[in-house]
Amino acid sequence: MDIVFKAINDPTRREILRFLTHGPQNAGTIAQQFNMSKPSISHHLDLLKQAQLVDFSKKGQFLVYTLNKSGFETIHTWFQPFTLFFELPKPKIRL
Template identity: 45%
Template sequence: MRRRKGIGILFDVYKAISDGTRRKILDLLKDKDMTVGQITEHFNISQPSISQHLAILKNCGLIESSKDGKYIIYSLNLTIFQELLGWVIDFNNKKEHDEK
Protein backbone atom coordinates (compact mmCIF):
# COMPACT_ATOMS: atom_id res chain seq x y z
CA MET A 1 0.00 0.00 0.00
CA ARG A 2 1.34 3.41 -0.97
CA ARG A 3 1.12 6.01 1.77
CA ARG A 4 0.03 9.51 0.94
CA LYS A 5 2.23 12.52 1.61
CA GLY A 6 1.66 15.93 3.18
CA ILE A 7 -1.91 16.80 4.00
CA GLY A 8 -3.14 13.34 2.94
CA ILE A 9 -1.03 11.55 5.48
CA LEU A 10 -1.96 14.13 8.11
CA PHE A 11 -5.65 13.43 7.45
CA ASP A 12 -5.12 9.64 7.67
CA VAL A 13 -3.21 9.94 10.94
CA TYR A 14 -5.71 12.38 12.44
CA LYS A 15 -8.54 10.02 11.55
CA ALA A 16 -6.64 7.09 13.12
CA ILE A 17 -5.82 8.89 16.37
CA SER A 18 -9.30 10.38 16.74
CA ASP A 19 -10.31 7.12 18.44
CA GLY A 20 -9.49 6.73 22.14
CA THR A 21 -8.77 3.01 21.87
CA ARG A 22 -6.20 3.59 19.15
CA ARG A 23 -4.55 6.38 21.17
CA LYS A 24 -4.27 4.00 24.13
CA ILE A 25 -2.73 1.34 21.87
CA LEU A 26 -0.12 3.89 20.75
CA ASP A 27 0.59 4.74 24.39
CA LEU A 28 1.09 1.05 25.19
CA LEU A 29 3.44 0.59 22.23
CA LYS A 30 5.39 3.67 23.30
CA ASP A 31 6.64 1.64 26.27
CA LYS A 32 7.35 -1.67 24.49
CA ASP A 33 6.57 -3.81 21.45
CA MET A 34 3.59 -6.10 22.03
CA THR A 35 1.51 -8.88 20.50
CA VAL A 36 -2.22 -8.46 19.87
CA GLY A 37 -2.88 -10.69 22.90
CA GLN A 38 -0.76 -8.50 25.16
CA ILE A 39 -2.51 -5.39 23.88
CA THR A 40 -5.96 -6.96 24.31
CA GLU A 41 -5.25 -7.56 28.02
CA HIS A 42 -5.49 -3.78 28.57
CA PHE A 43 -9.03 -3.48 27.17
CA ASN A 44 -12.53 -4.81 27.76
CA ILE A 45 -13.08 -5.52 24.06
CA SER A 46 -12.46 -8.59 21.92
CA GLN A 47 -9.19 -9.49 20.24
CA PRO A 48 -10.78 -9.19 16.75
CA SER A 49 -11.79 -5.60 17.64
CA ILE A 50 -8.24 -4.82 18.75
CA SER A 51 -6.97 -6.37 15.49
CA GLN A 52 -9.21 -3.97 13.53
CA HIS A 53 -7.77 -1.01 15.43
CA LEU A 54 -4.24 -2.30 14.78
CA ALA A 55 -5.01 -2.60 11.06
CA ILE A 56 -6.11 1.05 10.93
CA LEU A 57 -2.96 2.18 12.75
CA LYS A 58 -0.81 0.04 10.47
CA ASN A 59 -2.53 1.24 7.27
CA CYS A 60 -1.68 4.86 8.01
CA GLY A 61 1.87 3.93 9.01
CA LEU A 62 1.78 4.69 12.72
CA ILE A 63 2.71 1.15 13.67
CA GLU A 64 4.63 -1.71 12.10
CA SER A 65 4.42 -5.45 12.58
CA SER A 66 6.93 -8.25 12.37
CA LYS A 67 6.54 -11.99 12.69
CA ASP A 68 8.27 -13.80 15.55
CA GLY A 69 7.46 -17.48 15.28
CA LYS A 70 3.70 -17.81 15.57
CA TYR A 71 3.30 -14.28 16.98
CA ILE A 72 2.99 -10.92 15.28
CA ILE A 73 4.79 -8.19 17.20
CA TYR A 74 3.53 -4.61 16.88
CA SER A 75 5.75 -1.57 17.36
CA LEU A 76 5.58 2.18 16.81
CA ASN A 77 6.83 3.52 13.50
CA LEU A 78 8.76 6.55 14.69
CA THR A 79 9.54 7.54 11.08
CA ILE A 80 5.92 8.50 10.45
CA PHE A 81 5.87 10.67 13.58
CA GLN A 82 9.06 12.40 12.37
CA GLU A 83 7.56 12.93 8.89
CA LEU A 84 4.41 14.43 10.40
CA LEU A 85 6.35 16.71 12.69
CA GLY A 86 8.52 17.83 9.77
CA TRP A 87 5.46 18.57 7.66
CA VAL A 88 3.82 20.60 10.45
CA ILE A 89 7.02 22.60 11.01
CA ASP A 90 7.41 23.26 7.25
CA PHE A 91 3.76 24.26 7.00
CA ASN A 92 4.10 26.64 9.95
CA ASN A 93 7.31 28.17 8.55
CA LYS A 94 5.65 28.72 5.16
CA LYS A 95 2.66 30.37 6.83
CA GLU A 96 4.91 32.68 8.86
CA HIS A 97 6.95 33.52 5.74
CA ASP A 98 3.77 34.34 3.77
CA GLU A 99 2.57 36.66 6.54
CA LYS A 100 5.74 38.81 6.38
Protein backbone atom coordinates in the same frame (compact mmCIF):
# COMPACT_ATOMS: atom_id res chain seq x y z
CA MET B 1 -2.20 11.89 5.17
CA ASP B 2 -5.90 11.69 6.00
CA ILE B 3 -5.43 8.17 7.31
CA VAL B 4 -3.03 9.37 10.04
CA PHE B 5 -5.57 11.82 11.42
CA LYS B 6 -8.28 9.23 11.21
CA ALA B 7 -6.03 6.82 13.10
CA ILE B 8 -5.36 9.17 16.02
CA ASN B 9 -8.98 10.23 16.23
CA ASP B 10 -9.97 7.13 18.18
CA PRO B 11 -9.17 7.04 21.95
CA THR B 12 -8.46 3.30 21.93
CA ARG B 13 -5.92 3.73 19.15
CA ARG B 14 -4.26 6.59 21.04
CA GLU B 15 -4.00 4.32 24.09
CA ILE B 16 -2.46 1.58 21.98
CA LEU B 17 0.18 4.03 20.72
CA ARG B 18 0.89 5.15 24.26
CA PHE B 19 1.18 1.53 25.39
CA LEU B 20 3.71 0.83 22.64
CA THR B 21 6.06 3.51 23.98
CA HIS B 22 6.88 0.86 26.62
CA GLY B 23 8.29 -1.29 23.85
CA PRO B 24 7.20 -3.90 21.29
CA GLN B 25 4.10 -5.89 22.21
CA ASN B 26 2.20 -8.90 20.90
CA ALA B 27 -1.31 -8.30 19.57
CA GLY B 28 -2.68 -10.42 22.42
CA THR B 29 -0.85 -8.44 25.08
CA ILE B 30 -2.21 -5.25 23.59
CA ALA B 31 -5.73 -6.67 23.51
CA GLN B 32 -5.49 -7.60 27.21
CA GLN B 33 -5.12 -3.92 28.12
CA PHE B 34 -8.59 -3.17 26.82
CA ASN B 35 -12.07 -4.27 27.74
CA MET B 36 -12.81 -5.00 24.13
CA SER B 37 -12.91 -7.97 21.77
CA LYS B 38 -9.77 -9.12 19.97
CA PRO B 39 -11.22 -8.50 16.50
CA SER B 40 -11.88 -4.90 17.49
CA ILE B 41 -8.28 -4.44 18.62
CA SER B 42 -7.11 -6.19 15.48
CA HIS B 43 -9.10 -3.70 13.44
CA HIS B 44 -7.54 -0.79 15.35
CA LEU B 45 -4.05 -2.20 14.83
CA ASP B 46 -4.76 -2.55 11.14
CA LEU B 47 -5.73 1.11 10.91
CA LEU B 48 -2.62 2.18 12.84
CA LYS B 49 -0.59 0.05 10.43
CA GLN B 50 -2.19 1.73 7.41
CA ALA B 51 -1.31 5.10 8.96
CA GLN B 52 2.28 3.90 9.41
CA LEU B 53 2.02 4.70 13.09
CA VAL B 54 2.84 1.09 13.93
CA ASP B 55 4.57 -1.76 12.22
CA PHE B 56 4.66 -5.46 13.01
CA SER B 57 6.77 -8.51 12.44
CA LYS B 58 5.90 -12.13 12.77
CA LYS B 59 7.59 -14.11 15.54
CA GLY B 60 6.33 -17.67 15.28
CA GLN B 61 2.63 -17.58 15.98
CA PHE B 62 2.81 -14.07 17.40
CA LEU B 63 2.58 -10.68 15.73
CA VAL B 64 4.84 -8.18 17.46
CA TYR B 65 3.79 -4.56 17.04
CA THR B 66 6.10 -1.56 17.38
CA LEU B 67 5.77 2.18 16.89
CA ASN B 68 6.67 3.38 13.40
CA LYS B 69 8.36 6.76 13.03
CA SER B 70 6.85 7.53 9.59
CA GLY B 71 3.33 8.28 10.79
CA PHE B 72 4.60 10.48 13.59
CA GLU B 73 6.71 12.44 11.13
CA THR B 74 3.56 13.07 9.10
CA ILE B 75 1.88 14.55 12.16
CA HIS B 76 4.97 16.57 12.98
CA THR B 77 5.14 18.00 9.47
CA TRP B 78 1.50 19.04 9.60
CA PHE B 79 1.90 20.58 13.04
CA GLN B 80 5.08 22.54 12.29
CA PRO B 81 3.46 25.68 10.75
CA PHE B 82 1.27 26.09 13.81
CA THR B 83 4.19 25.83 16.23
CA LEU B 84 5.82 28.59 14.21
CA PHE B 85 2.61 30.61 14.36
CA PHE B 86 2.36 30.31 18.13
CA GLU B 87 6.07 29.88 18.84
CA LEU B 88 5.22 26.76 20.79
CA PRO B 89 8.21 24.76 22.03
CA LYS B 90 9.35 22.70 19.06
CA PRO B 91 8.85 18.95 19.20
CA LYS B 92 12.30 17.43 19.30
CA ILE B 93 11.69 14.68 16.79
CA ARG B 94 14.70 13.96 14.61
CA LEU B 95 13.86 13.96 10.91
